[in-house]
Amino acid sequence: TKGAGPIFLGGAVLPNLYALRHFKAKLEGVVTNKVPFGAYRAFGMQQAVFVTERLMDMAAARLGIDPVEIRRRNYVSPTAFPYRSAANLVYDSGSYVRVLDEALRLADYRGLRAMQQRARADGRLVGIGVANYVEVTGMGPSKLMAAMGNRQGGYESAIVRIEPSGRVTVATGIIELGQGIRSALAQVAADVLSVSYDRVGVVLGDTARTPYSCYGSADSRGSVTGGAAVLQATRALRQKLVRVAARLLEADEADLEVVDGHCRVRGAPGRALSFATLAQESLRGQNLPDGMQPELEARFTYNPENWTFPSGVHVAAVEVARDTGTVRVLGYWVAHDCGTMLNPMLVDGQIHGGLAQGIGGALSEELCYDDAGQLLSGTFMDYAIPTADTMPPIMIGHVETPSPHTPGGMKGMAEGGTIGAPATIANAVADALAGAGVDVAAVAAYPLTAPKVFALLQTASR
Incomplete structure (x- = not known):
């Protein structure tokens, strides 16, 4: 069948x-x-x-x-x-x-x-x-799938964004089938950004808001391809977050840490900015590092090698x-x-x-x-x-x-x-x-x- x-x-x-x-x-x-x-x-x-x-x-x-x-x-x-x-x-x-x-x-x-x-x-x-x-x-290598005669792509994309409220939104083409992938993806983003799990919302199954997925949830690939895409997108978002915070705090990026929804100067807890503040300042676009686009958002497409x-x-x-x-x-x-x-x-x-x-x-x-x-x-x-x-x-x-x-x-x-x-x-x-x-x-x-x-x-x- x-x-x-x-x-x-x-x-x-x-x-x-x-x-x-x-x-x-x-x-x-x-x-x-x-x-x-x-x-x-x-x-x-x-x-x-x-x-x-x-x-x-x-x-x-x-x-x-x-x-x-x-x-x-x-x-x-x-x-x-x-x-x-x-x-x-x-x-x-x-x-x-x-x-x-x-x-x-x-x-x-x-x-x-x-x-x-x-x-x-x-x-x-x-x-x-x-x-x-x-x-x-983890069905994924797109070129290998093509060699097999499978016309589906094997990549998976994710978008991770920090909202003006300071909450985190994750969107991906992977679908929840009862396997708990929504929880797993939220955990990945929460761990990278050092925020509590309940501050992360995961959007699945909405084609107007999620990246395109050629394959979706099958072949035990949700955490492998979808999880990897979310992980890499969140890592890129964290780097962007720290760059904005360093600019606003007039500090070196290496001196900053991300803790509990805040970027702060290591050893000086009083010098800190919340995710909400950083997201709002980013959207204003008035005091961003050179070459950075407004909005705290990152997208990553993961195309596995094997x-x-x-x-x-x-x-x-x-x-x-x-x-x-x-x-x-x-x-x-x-x-x-x-x-x-x-x-x-x-x-x-x-x-x-x-x-x-x-x-x-x-x-x-x-x-x-x-x-x-x-x-x-x-x-x-x-x-x-x-x-x-x-x-x-x-x-x-x-x-x-x-x-x-x-x-x-x-x-x-x-x-x-x-x-x-x-x-x-x-x-x-x-x-x-x-x-x-x-x-x-x-x-x-x-x-x-x-x-x-x-x-x-x-x-x-x-």
């Missing part, structure tokens, strides 16, 4: 975060009125990670080593960045071992394995799953009911690296939401059709999405390796929860079924609904 996009992204991330020199893959696009899923939130990448991470578990079983160990041995070294992958993507930064270790610490991996042994001794089918992912985010590549490790513990095939997720742990976090609470919220979608896709969400191609699961009575009651306990940890080419060091992060969950759940289910004698390679698709898992259990008994 998204043309060639899922195929491109799927092929691009198949090598994942492993130091592969060569790989070969064949991806086919099929036109059908019986689509297995729609293109949403990390399309293509979720499916690619499922393939790679299932293969890693199969290889570990064949070699007789722990699934964690085979991953650790094959990671790209943190000293290798920027790293050109076998799919010709240039990963910007990362420390995959640190992320793995954080996930294992959160999950108490040794404790989980010990619990699994006790459960198996009691005849229970408990499994532990681990999966990694690297993600393409995508950003966040990564993560998921760990899940599940139990499979022998008599029904029902899968219950006992616990879920995530370690994630999205570079510099602007707002950790928003990051955690995005991961929680992504996990709900990913776990739903892994276990229960299924598009079913009859022989005539008519959709049978067209309502939420038939299409089983997760609810708060069915979601497992979740713990999240963070590692920050800032992107070297993004102003502020941000990477995208909104889709990682969705990407990693199906592979993690599938590896955990395969591990659980191994306790019943099911071949580890038998888990080859999702969703792993109860009837499908029960059918897999029957293969072990034959």
Whole structure:
């Protein structure tokens, strides 16, 4: 449902975060009125990670080593960045071992394995799953997008202005979809200008007041491209602000500091001018530095030189009911690296939401059709999405390796929860079924609904 996009992204991330020199893959696009899923939130990448991470578990079983160990041995070294992958993507930064270790610490991996042994001794089918992912985010390099045949530009612009009231206004073409980008952009401007968060207003979605955006909110690019544009525009505005204040205070720019909505002479708090005063004087235009235009406003257009590549490790513990095939997720742990976090609470919220979608896709969400191609699961009575009651306990940890080419060091992060969950759940289910004698390679698709898992259990008994 998204043309060639899922195929491109799927092929691009198949090598994942492993130091592969060569790989070969064949991806086919099929036109059908019986689509297995729609293109949403990390399309293509979720499916690619499922393939790679299932293969890693199969290889570990064949070699007789722990699934964690085979991953650790094959990671790209943190000293290798920027790293050109076998799919010709240039990963910007990362420390995959640190992320793995954080996930294992959160999950108490040794404790989980010990619990699994006790459960198996009691005849229970408990499994532990681990999966990694690297993600393409911050869709942006305009020339690269043109080379791909994408006619959208990848830049993002921002305008930041200090009003005569002293309040700060931020305007950008990024759109609020519930991801909290309005709050994040306000925080960026407030931090640079040293004003309180509630003194910043963010204008989104008003084409008469915002800069043009070719791409908008997609591909986890809000904080990467929009945030970088706001950051750079606000930095330029701060420089302009200090220049005006230095002129009016008859002080050297180097001697000024910006504190709590004022420009003041360092060490002399009494010599200060408020943002409101500076904005009003700037609008009068009567006492500005030579060559400066009236109005305290700055605009910046950020056209990224590359995508950003966040990564993560998921760990899940599940139990499979022998008599029904029902899968219950006992616990879920995530370690994630999205570079510099602007707002950790928003990051955690995005991961929680992504996990709900990913776990739903892994276990229960299924598009079913009859022989005539008519959709049978067209309502939420038939299409089983997760609810708060069915979601497992979740713990999240963070590692920050800032992107070297993004102003502020941000990477995208909104889709990682969705990407990693199906592979993690599938590896955990395969591990659980191994306790019943099911071949580890038998888990080859999702969703792993109860009837499908029960059918897999029957293969072990034959």
